[in-house]
Structures are given as C-alpha cells and as structure tokens.
Amino acid sequence: MHPKSQSRHLFQQKYNKAPTLNVYAPGRVNIIGEHTDYNDGFVMPCAINYGTAISGAKRDDQVFNVYAADLNECDQFRLDQPIVPNPAKKWTGYVRGVVKFIQERCPEFRQGADLVISGNVPLSSGLSSSASLEVAVGKFCQLLGELPLSNTDIALIGQKAENRFVGANCGNMDQLISALGQAEHLLMIDCRSLETLPTPMPKDIAVMIVNSHVKHDLVTGEYNTRRQQCEAAAKFFGVKALRDVSIEQFQKRETELTALDAEMAKRARHVVTENQRVLDAAQALNRGDISRLGELMNASHVSMRDDFEITTPEIDYLVELAQSVIGKSGGARMTGGGFGGCIVALAPAEKVDAVRQIIADNYQQRTGLKEDFYVCTASKGVHQC
Structure with missing residues (x-):
C-alpha cells in the first residue's frame, strides 16, 4: 500500500x-x-x-x-x-x-x-x-x-x-x-x-537505484570528520568554503597543501572537482548529452572512492557491474553520504533489465549480500494530498 x-x-x-x-x-x-x-x-x-x-x-x-x-x-x-x-x-x-x-x-x-x-x-x-x-x-x-x-x-x-x-x-x-x-x-x-x-530529465532515461545493504550511520564519526577536513582546507585557502576555490587555484597550491596534510588535500580535491562536475552536468543535460553526463557520474565515483574515500568494496563492485552494461549510454556512481547505502545509475530505459540481471547474477555471489533494485521517476516535492 x-x-x-x-x-x-x-x-x-x-x-x-x-x-x-x-x-x-x-x-x-x-x-x-x-x-x-x-x-x-x-x-x-x-x-x-x-x-x-x-x-x-x-x-x-x-x-x-x-x-x-x-x-x-x-x-x-x-x-x-x-x-x-x-x-x-x-x-x-x-x-x-x-x-x-x-x-x-x-x-x-x-x-x-x-x-x-x-x-x-x-x-x-x-x-x-x-x-x-x-x-x-x-x-x-x-x-x-x-x-x-x-x-x-x-x-x-x-x-x-x-x-x-x-x-x-x-x-x-x-x-x-x-x-x-x-x-x-x-x-x-x-x-x-x-x-x-x-533541469529536464530526458524522456527515455531511467533512474536506477541499487541498495547495497551495507548499512551506514552518518551521525557517527566519518561524515563529521570529512566535514572538519573540508573546513580546515577552506581555512588553508583563506576562503569561507571550498566552493570558493577553483580547480586552477587548487592546483596552484596542491603541493603545499599535500605537504601540510595529504589527507586534507585529497578531500579538498574531491569537493573542488565535484562542484565543477555538477556545473558541467547541468550543461550536458540541457544539451540532452547523456553520454557526457555518464562520464561525469563515473568520474564522480572515482573521486569519492580515491580522494574522499567514502565508498566500500561492495559499492565499488555494484558501480563496476552497472557501468559494464551501460557503457557510454549513461553512468553510475555511489550516491548519498557514503560508507554503504546505494548507487544510482542513469541509462536508457531499454538497458534496465540488463543492469538488473548482471547485478542479480553477480553481487550476492561475490558479497553475500542481496541487493534491492528500484527504478525511480523524478517526482514533485512536498505537497498536501
């Protein structure tokens, strides 16, 4: 119901x-x-x-x-x-x-x-x-x-x-x-x-969400640590927030920041590059360029995995499986705060069954966890009903 x-x-x-x-x-x-x-x-x-x-x-x-x-x-x-x-x-x-x-x-x-x-x-x-x-x-x-x-x-x-x-x-x-x-x-x-x-969602594109069933709880530890690292990095650049640091500005001082705190530098690199990816994604969607949007989603996942270090082996595997079917017709990445939770994938509607199938055939076998698979539609915000 x-x-x-x-x-x-x-x-x-x-x-x-x-x-x-x-x-x-x-x-x-x-x-x-x-x-x-x-x-x-x-x-x-x-x-x-x-x-x-x-x-x-x-x-x-x-x-x-x-x-x-x-x-x-x-x-x-x-x-x-x-x-x-x-x-x-x-x-x-x-x-x-x-x-x-x-x-x-x-x-x-x-x-x-x-x-x-x-x-x-x-x-x-x-x-x-x-x-x-x-x-x-x-x-x-x-x-x-x-x-x-x-x-x-x-x-x-x-x-x-x-x-x-x-x-x-x-x-x-x-x-x-x-x-x-x-x-x-x-x-x-x-x-x-x-x-x-x-930003309009192209008509024939499906939003797939796959729950890894690796549980996360954001109140504890890691999430708040990431936030503190980002605030410290903003202070290093002398700005209110990392939003104010361009990729060029980051690259100019990256060596200096890495020498000071290598982990903080990686966290900052994720945020600075991710902001640019969002702006690029909006342009790609307005052009109806799902292939470019997919590239940006895939790059976002790599950044979360390697620089922000918030993915898990199970999440990485789900993304890899989805990407292997989707190819250049869309993208997949972890979504949410991290350390478990879900991946999101965008692809033409006709690819949904193949994505669902490859994950069903492999994920549980590799991890011992059974995924949940949702196909979603972009919906209206809060309302009286």
Missing part, C-alpha cells in the same frame, strides 16, 4: 475518524554533487517516487501524539513545554526537532495534533528517509498552524533539526530537494544562495 493510502487508513483505524490533513514529502537520490552541499557548493538531486506521508487531525489540547507505522512505535510530547530528545527512540528526534525549531521561528505555534506517519523510503540507504520525514513534519505543522513559512523555510528548519537536535552535521540538499522537487526534472541547487535550476 502506498504511504499516502496507508497513513490515511491507519489513522481511520486508530482514531475512528478520517484525518483532516494529509501531507507527503519525497525521498531523493542525488545524481551528482556529493559532499558539496556543506561546502556551499552545487548539487543535482531529484525527488523520487518513494517518500513519507503524514495523516492527522487537530486535538483540543497542546499534545503532539505521533504513531510511526513502519516501526509500530508511538511518541508523545507537549507543545507548551520545552521539547527535548527522547534518547530511547532515535526517529522521534526528526519529529521533535522540527517542531521545536518551528516554535522557535513561530512562537505562536501551540496546536496539538494526532499524527500517523507512514513511509517507504528504505532506511539507512542514502535516499534521505530522514529529510523526507523532517519536511513532511514541517509541512504538516505549517498547514496545521497556518504558519507563514515557505517550502524553503521548511527545508532549512528540517536541516537545523538534523544538525542541532539529532546531531548529524548534514548540509541542506536533502531537505531542499524534498521540499522543492519537480516532476520529470533534476534540480541543480546552489547550496549557498539556495537558488534552484530545474
């Missing part, structure tokens, strides 16, 4: 009445531009046809009563008391954090509600189940309280919740694409100015 139908159905079952407010926010896959968002750079994701639905209704008190259908768990907190984390249940942080920061922005928001949340974004896969949940909660609150918040505001509140309440130092891409996605388009986002440029 689709999350939109499931959340409605469960609300009706649980409360014996129909919900009065239904919202839906999609997950996302990032086509190119990895770990550039928190460096004030460029990204190019699309919202996908997997997401989070919330069905709910007002209460006559100031209690938020939340049921997470996928986990069969409940959470309850009051809007007239300080909102603090519930350490026993990690998922509640994404809900409580958003409500807390909405109240910070709109102190008048005190309207209690019963909510049922249902989602079908695979958890810990790198497809942004957390951002989808945050944006859905934000939109629900905005409509519930008739608050003067734009979808961009909702996205940034979601990011703040994840940074300051949950403790994952993510950039703003995931929430922005969940809030602002457009059907049949990729969205190039300038993560500094928040300007967006919808």
Whole structure:
C-alpha cells in the first residue's frame, strides 16, 4: 500500500475518524554533487517516487501524539513545554526537532495534533528517509498552524533539526530537494544562495537505484570528520568554503597543501572537482548529452572512492557491474553520504533489465549480500494530498 493510502487508513483505524490533513514529502537520490552541499557548493538531486506521508487531525489540547507505522512505535510530547530528545527512540528526534525549531521561528505555534506517519523510503540507504520525514513534519505543522513559512523555510528548519537536535552535521540538499522537487526534472541547487535550476530529465532515461545493504550511520564519526577536513582546507585557502576555490587555484597550491596534510588535500580535491562536475552536468543535460553526463557520474565515483574515500568494496563492485552494461549510454556512481547505502545509475530505459540481471547474477555471489533494485521517476516535492 502506498504511504499516502496507508497513513490515511491507519489513522481511520486508530482514531475512528478520517484525518483532516494529509501531507507527503519525497525521498531523493542525488545524481551528482556529493559532499558539496556543506561546502556551499552545487548539487543535482531529484525527488523520487518513494517518500513519507503524514495523516492527522487537530486535538483540543497542546499534545503532539505521533504513531510511526513502519516501526509500530508511538511518541508523545507537549507543545507548551520545552521539547527535548527522547534518547530511547532515535526517529522521534526528526519529529521533535522540527517542531521545536518551528516554535522557535513561530512562537505562536501551540496546536496539538494526532499524527500517523507512514513511509517507504528504505532506511539507512542514502535516499534521505530522514529529510523526507523532517519536511513532511514541517509541512504538516505549517498547514496545521497556518504558519507563514515557505517550502524553503521548511527545508532549512528540517536541516537545523538534523544538525542541532539529532546531531548529524548534514548540509541542506536533502531537505531542499524534498521540499522543492519537480516532476520529470533534476534540480541543480546552489547550496549557498539556495537558488534552484530545474533541469529536464530526458524522456527515455531511467533512474536506477541499487541498495547495497551495507548499512551506514552518518551521525557517527566519518561524515563529521570529512566535514572538519573540508573546513580546515577552506581555512588553508583563506576562503569561507571550498566552493570558493577553483580547480586552477587548487592546483596552484596542491603541493603545499599535500605537504601540510595529504589527507586534507585529497578531500579538498574531491569537493573542488565535484562542484565543477555538477556545473558541467547541468550543461550536458540541457544539451540532452547523456553520454557526457555518464562520464561525469563515473568520474564522480572515482573521486569519492580515491580522494574522499567514502565508498566500500561492495559499492565499488555494484558501480563496476552497472557501468559494464551501460557503457557510454549513461553512468553510475555511489550516491548519498557514503560508507554503504546505494548507487544510482542513469541509462536508457531499454538497458534496465540488463543492469538488473548482471547485478542479480553477480553481487550476492561475490558479497553475500542481496541487493534491492528500484527504478525511480523524478517526482514533485512536498505537497498536501
């Protein structure tokens, strides 16, 4: 059952009445531009046809009563008391954090509600189940309280919740694409100015996502370390963020930076070159040049593997398998924060079955893990439904 139908159905079952407010926010896959968002750079994701639905209704008190259908768990907190984390249940942080920061922005928001949340974004896969949940909660609150918040505001509140309440130092891409996605388009986002440029997805091109089932958890360690290394590299170049360093500027001082800290130099090289790849990818898409887009995606994967060092042997193998079938008609790369999760591949629709087949024939045999294979469509951002 689709999350939109499931959340409605469960609300009706649980409360014996129909919900009065239904919202839906999609997950996302990032086509190119990895770990550039928190460096004030460029990204190019699309919202996908997997997401989070919330069905709910007002209460006559100031209690938020939340049921997470996928986990069969409940959470309850009051809007007239300080909102603090519930350490026993990690998922509640994404809900409580958003409500807390909405109240910070709109102190008048005190309207209690019963909510049922249902989602079908695979958890810990790198497809942004957390951002989808945050944006859905934000939109629900905005409509519930008739608050003067734009979808961009909702996205940034979601990011703040994840940074300051949950403790994952993510950039703003995931929430922005969940809030602002457009059907049949990729969205190039300038993560500094928040300007967006919808870029049409060619009609006959399929977006394939393959979940490696190597689990990752971004709150711990490696992700935050990468972020610190990038900030240190920006300081070395005397700029606000690595977005401000061109490839030429990087190359001029690369030897000096490598002598100082070889690892930091590699991290910076990834971000600087990845920003350029996103800009080049937008041009390639506008020309309908999928072969060039594929080259850029493949180069992005090599950079994540060798310079940013966030791939795993399983992920590298999935990319290799996909690329062997796709050839010059598209591309494949790891997508998401890294250390597991998913790959994304773009190719003509007629290649989908062959890509699926080669992975089914080889991946489990080599790794002992069974992949999940999704064919996605570029979808609309958060909306009332």
